[in-house]
Amino acid sequence: MSTVREATFELLRARGMTTIFGNPGSTELPMLADYPEDFRYVLGLQEAVAVGMADGYAQASGQVAHVNLHTAPGVGNAMGAIFNAQANHSPLLITAGQQVRAAMTMQANLTNRDAVRMPHPLVKWSYEVPRAADVPAAIGRAIHTAALPPKGPAFVSIPMDDWAVEADPDGSAQATARRVEGRATASPDRVADLARRLAAARSPVLVAGPDIDASGSWDFAVGLAERQRLPVWAIPAPGGGRLGFPEDHPGFRGVLPPAIGPVSETLAGHDLILVAGASVFAYYPYVPGDLLPAGAELVVVTSDPEEAARAPMGEAIVADVALTLEALLAELGEDEADREPPEPREPPLSAAAMGIEPGPPISGTEAMAALARAFPADGIVVLEAPSATLALRNQLRISRPGSYFFGAGGGLGFGLAAAVGVQMARPARPVVCVVGEGSAQYAITALWSAAAYEVPVTFLVLGNREYAILKWFALAEGVERAPGLDLPALDVAAVAAGYGVPATRVESGEELEAELRERIGAGGPALIEVGVAPGMWLA
DSSP, X not given: OOBHHHHHHHHHHHTTOOEEEEOOOTTTHHHHTTOOTTOEEEEOSSHHHHHHHHHHHHHHHOSOEEEEEOHHHHHHHHHHHHHHHHHTTXXXXXXXXXXXXXXHTTTOTTOOTTTTTTTGGGSSEEEEOSSGGGHHHHHHHHHHHHHSSSOOOEEEEEETTSTTSBOOHHHHHHHHHOOOOOOOOOOHHHHHHHHHHHHHOSSEEEEEOHHHHHTTOHHHHHHHHXXXXXXXXXXXXXXXXXXXXXXXXXXXXXXXXSSHHHXXXXXXXXXXXXXXXXXXXXXXXXXXXXXXXXXXXEEEEESOHHHHHHOSSSEEEESOHHHHHHHHHHHHOSOOOSSOOOOOOOOOOOTTTTTOOOXXXXXXXXXXHHHHHHOOTTOEEEEEOXXXXXXXXXXXXXXXXXXXXXXXXXXXXXXXXXXXXXXXXOTTSOEEEEEEHHHHGGGTTHHHHHHHTTOOOEEEEEEOSBOHHHHHHHHHTTOOSOSSOBOTXXXXXXXXXXXXXXEEEEOSHHHHHHHHHHHTTSSSOEEEEEEBOSSOOOO
16 A cells, blocks of 8 residues: 555656655655655745746746645745746646644644635635545646646645555545646637638737747747738737747737736727737736727637636637637638738847947846847747846847746746746756846845756846836836835845856946857856846837
8 A cells, every 4th residue: 555655756757747846844854755766856945936946847848847835934935936826827736734633723833724725816726635545636636727727826735744644545546547638629600700800800910928838829820920911019028928929020019018008009000909828918007098999809819717707808718829829720711811011120229229328337228139149049038127128028039939938927036946947847948047136136045956956047137236127117106215226235146156156247248248158058057247227128
């Protein structure tokens, strides 16, 4: 007979989930006893970093990733990262230890008093197993729940004395053998109706969201845009954890602004707005206006019923994005639409063309241009530099699927940790993490994990000595003299060296480009810190 611990590892093994991210505490040690040799344990020095690494790993691999947390304090530490994972639609199995069953009622030290309710708003399913023998079955259910669309985290709390108990043999065997899959297709009538409307529209437009990349429908989106001669916009940056369309494509127009009125103004003149793989829309800040331009209709295709239900305007088709776009292309046939193709987008502006004085410190635009010159064709960007987000996308114009990851929830702490997970999931592709010096502090211990496991991420830190994005919001919100927005005396390169990551500082665009060319893909982690001028960089 198998113990709960043995049956659980067999279940994880059968699912190919042999990497566990975590930060162990006393309540997790019984699970980790006699740790199997075919499993890999990736230590994060703080729970939010462990979740962030698992988040990046899950997104880049497309598989459920397992992260193990330490009872109530560990789950509390991880909540911001779980919030980001939920927004990213990252399929995570989150397990957490709990006090022994005999001590839970008296609420002995480290008891999670309400383990199910604590993470409940941020996960698809939250559960504490009432019977020790059923732990493998509960973990199996959590894996299926996380993997089914819309993907997201699922949570199981496990008392620490459950692991040595004899497992239910039938339940464990079924949990290991079961397969659960689900990709909903749109009805043929609904697809045919959308095809007719798209063909008949005077000036339709495609808005590409992150689930195009996550669902594997990049080629379908490109084919649809080219056949129907559609201009393409990316959804507003705060809501886009991934790219849904090649940004060097002639039909790509740019990134929509992140507020109600400006989005409507940007899409003015279009009579049919097709949004694929996104909510409509992740607005922030609040700038009121019309939800849609005059005379426009909107249809969104999303795999998330909640996204469809909460949308303030338009129609929704709840279905798998890849299957729906594939069916839509088939319904439209091979003929190209009788429309003029979109005008090609202007090439990226240089700092000099924008009248920006040369540094030091250099502008964010110049820093991103240096990265673009050094960036390899198969490179992956993990981004958490809010004031340089648009500059990076405008300069790099990423054109390959699976090449861009951004914290869709907007909570800081995603970048450094997720980059480690993304690189572990995609070891053959070089990963560059672009992060602001302030953002880096939220997950700074991820540098230790990168060094400890020799994960060859290149970390590019933009040092502007302020929370630039917050100063921008202060202007937008009419807030004056707000405290806490300046960051003097941060030395991220010195901190990185303390964690074992080789680090250097540069001042010019030429130095930055040379360092990036030397470091990217060289093996082992490295950090480059460059001073950039304060402010938001949009091009």
